[in-house]
Amino acid sequence: MPIRTSSARWSGNLTEGSGTIRTGKGGFEGNYSFKSRFEEGEGTNPEELIAAAHSGCFSMAFSKGLADAGHIPTSVETTAKVHLDKTDAGMTITRIDLESVGDVPGIDDADFQKIAQGAKENCPISRLLSPGAEITLTARLA
Template sequence: MTIKKSAHTSWSGDIKSGKGYISSQSGALEKQPFGFNTRFEDKPGTNPEELVAAAHSSCFSMALSLALTEAGFVADDITTKATVSLDEVDDGFEVSHIALDVSAKIKEISLEKFEQLCEKTKQGCPISKLMNAEISLTTTLN
């Protein structure tokens, strides 16, 4: 089984003053602005790193839910924050690190089991598998 999802962008202008818009197949993003100012100057709009963080945090939460279900647990709440680090390097820029910070409320699970399942999820999450950057994980069990 292969599932295909898509997004498309349009761009006009030079790198500093140009503008881009991104739209997704689902319609969740519709002509969302992005550009140099949204990436490097914190102006309103999105940027590739924010979109990667959204993809990674949502994928991790879903994958952890699956791992918990397979282990006989159900989460009352899973909150995952992904922080993507973009660093300037000799030949441009690279995403060097993604920090996953997961907090969950799960009845009758030990901290050890929770951490084990989180680590397994970090390795097996489809978006984690996509990344070349180092991925760190911090867990909190409420």
């Protein structure tokens, strides 16, 4: 399997500095800063990138699970909301809320929910993050 890489460059101190984050093959490059991470400033931040990775991974795992069960999805759209909170240990990702909508012809809600839970538990990003953060899931049929 390939090894995936990304890089970041930061210049200056924590609160006044700025940086760029770039994915290995150049598919994404974004600016980030203290304000974009801890306030509401322009740019991206590591937590948004974790949310993007988690929503993408979950959507693919859910689509595979649906197809394996004989229900080819027309689409799966997922949003991940990463909660960064101050704890006794410092700034910590405490929770990730996955919200997914699937357009899946011919499936009943019980099977849909079961497959969604399996995807939540087994996508590689969920497996990476679940020991340290609570992961919630709301899944609904379109």
